[in-house]
Amino acid sequence: MSRPDDAGPFGRSRLARLRGRLFHVWFLLRRPMTLGVRALVFNEAERSVFLVRHTYVAGWQLPGGGVETGETLVEALRHELIEECNIEMRGPPRLAAMYYNRAASRRDHVALYVVSDFHQTAPKIADKEIAEGAFFRLDALPEGTTRATRARLAEQLEGLPPSPYW
Template identity: 60%
Template sequence: MPKPPRPRAHLSTQILTRLALVTRPMTLGVRALVVDDQTRVLLVRHTYVPGYFLPGGGVEGGETMEAAMRRELVEETNVEAEGPLTLHGIYLNRAASKRDHVALYVTRDFRQIGPHVPDREIAEAGFFSIDALPATTTLGTRARIAEVLTGAAMSAYW
C-alpha cells in the first residue's frame, strides 16, 4: 500500500526556513518532554505545520539552551518547569537542514500556570497518554518519547 503524501509546509514557513539558513547557517533549537504523574506527555499542535510535536523552539542569541526551553514552555503551553531540566540528548535534524540541531530536555517537575489559549502559533497544547498519542504525532516526537519512556535505542538524528 503506498504511503499517503506528506503535507507540504506553508510557503511562508519554507521561505522563513530558507531565510534563516542564509542569515543563520547553523541553527539550534530546544524541545521538552514534559511527563506528568500519570506518564502522559505534553504535546503541541502548531497552526502553520501539521502534526503534534514536543513543545519548543529556537535558542536566541545570548540565551542558554535551558533558558530558551523554559521560555518556550511558558510561551507555548503555560507550563513552567520547576527545578532543573535534564538534558537527554542533542540531535541533528536533517529534515530541517544539514546544520539544524535540537536539544531535548526532560522534566517531571512542573506546574501549569494557566490554561493554554490558542493563538497564532499554537492551536492546541495538552497531555496525552503514550498509549494513545494523536495519529498525527510526528515520527521524531514518537522516537524521543520511546527513548525516554520505554528505553528505545537513542538516535543521533531527530
C-alpha cells in the same frame, strides 16, 4: 470531516507550509547553523506528555523552538515552554540527547530536555503559532503525532537507544 492539516477552501495548509519555509529561511539567514530545544514534559503520575500542534507545520510534536543569540539552551527552553504551553519549570530539566535534524536542513541541531518538575499556569489557548496544546496519556497519543515525537518518547520512556537524527 477534514483534518486541520488538510487544505481548506482558502488553501490554509499551503499557506502554513509557505510560512514554515519562510520562517526557516529567515533563521538560516540570521544563523548559519540553527540550534533548537525541545521538551519532553512528562507527568509521571498520569503517564502523560504535553504535545503541541503548530499552525505552520502538520502533526503533534514536543514543544520547543529556536535558541536566540545570547541565550542559553535552558533559557530558550524556559521561554518556549511558557509561550507554547503555559508551563513553568520548577526544577532543572535533564538534557536527554542532542540530535542532528537533517529533515529541516543540513545545519539544524536539536537539544532534547526531559522536564518532570513543572507547573502549568493555565490551559493553552490557541494563538498565531500554536493551534492546540495539551497533555496526552502515553497510551492515547493523538492521531498525527509525528514519527520523530514517537521515536523520542520511545527512547526516553521505553529505554530504546537514542538515534543521532531527529
